[in-house]
Amino acid sequence: MYEVRFHGRGGQGAVMAAQALASAAFQEGGYATAFPFFGAERRGAPVLAFTRIDKKRIYRKTQVYEPDFVVILDEGLVDTVNVVEGLKKGGMVIVNTAKKPEEVDVGIDVKLATVDATTVALEVLKQPATNSAILGAIAKATGLVKIESIEKGIIQVFGDRLGPKIGDLNAKAARVAYDRTVLGESHGHRPLKTAKKWLPDVNELPMGVASIPMKTEAGTVGPGSFRENKTGNWRVFRPEYDKEKCTMCNFCWFYCPEGCIDRNGDRMDFDMGYCKGCGICANECPAEAIKMVR
């Protein structure tokens, strides 16, 4: 049995990628299962998805703790999660990044493949949905399934949910990524992240509404706790601000879900440590003073 663990962020489509990989294996006559794991986190928070592939029926139902392959849809996750935890000896990591394999450090010496799935997605789909492109890289790097089966799997899973046209486009993104995937090795120098509890224990939580920040083993809860979560590394696009067009209406300040826009004299300032690149400010700005750029 082969086990694959996907690390992505809410909204990146890790779950559909896991399902399309399972569908591809099924096209080749094998057995496959796929399922996600996420809590109550918002869009952009780390999520996991899993695929198991075998020639025989699969009875194992747990999360994948000892994967043969780890797939990382967002390179920024390498800084926040121990992505290689439990990776089998001889296993492989596949990363969405513009870097070469030897330039990526996941904390251990490992076979590693890279593909700039974000650029492929922007070119083919016109949006940074990297899940189909990363599937092309999986076919190239692992040989688990053929690229033709991946294309069929995408057309089935993506096409069913999003329509046949989108299914075809995503299959094209997978093929382009397949051709651009670079295989290699990387050496680990960075310290591995130690696993942190996923959630505070119920006994650590304050009674009723928290009125002051409280430290727990899993981090701070209550007012101001979001400051610990630097959402700036979730970003693909960043807001570009044109002060000349700005009328200081404060709409962007009001709508920004991260509260990272501040009025500073006669201009607005954007805190890139927290801006997650959602584009809401650009959408809401009546003066078109904000443009989202890569």
Ligand code: SF4
């Ligand atoms: S893109 Fe705009 S609205 Fe979204 S987080 Fe960044 S500053 Fe806030």
Ligand code: SF4
């Ligand atoms: S919404 Fe646009 S015009 Fe209004 S303050 Fe923000 S940048 Fe300026």
